[in-house]
Amino acid sequence: MTTITEDPRAAVEVSPSWTIWAEGFAATGESETAWALNESPIMAETLDDAVRQYSRASDSRHLFRRRRNGTWTYWGCRLFDNESDARGAFG
Numbered sequence: 001m002t003t004i005t006e007d008p009r010a011a012v013e014v015s016p017s018w019t020i021w022a023e024g025f026a027a028t029g030e031s032e033t034a035w036a037l038n039e040s041p042i043m044a045e046t047l048d049d050a051v052r053q054y055s056r057a058s059d060s061r062h063l064f065r066r067r068r069n070g071t072w073t074y075w076g077c078r079l080f081d082n083e084s085d086a087r088g089a090f091g
Contacts, residue, residue, distance in 0.1 A: 017041035018050035021086035022077040034086035037074065047081045048072075 019041055024033040037054065044050035051072045055064035065073045072079040080086040 015043045015045060017043050018047055018081060020047070020051055020054055021080045021083050022074050023080065023086050023089035025075075025077050025090065034080075034083060034090070036083070037079070047079075051079060 018038075020037040021034055022037055024035075025031065042050040042053055044053055048066075048070070051064065051066075055061045055074075058064070060074075063075050067073065078086075078089055080089070
């Protein structure tokens, strides 16, 4: 949580914002490079919280999985908090 203070008497708490990135894939004749799942940043404390919030609002929430090691997947593609890591994982 970041605190913004112009006037110390009026501190405002600001949550971090997240863009959820999925690694690319190649399967059953289809392929895609890494892509962002959400169009607008999600306000949440952690990426875990952001994915939970996004998945609950999604019509395809049943396709999100949280693995035992803490990583998230969507349709089997790992989720990341940045484009670089998503592209590094698989295009």
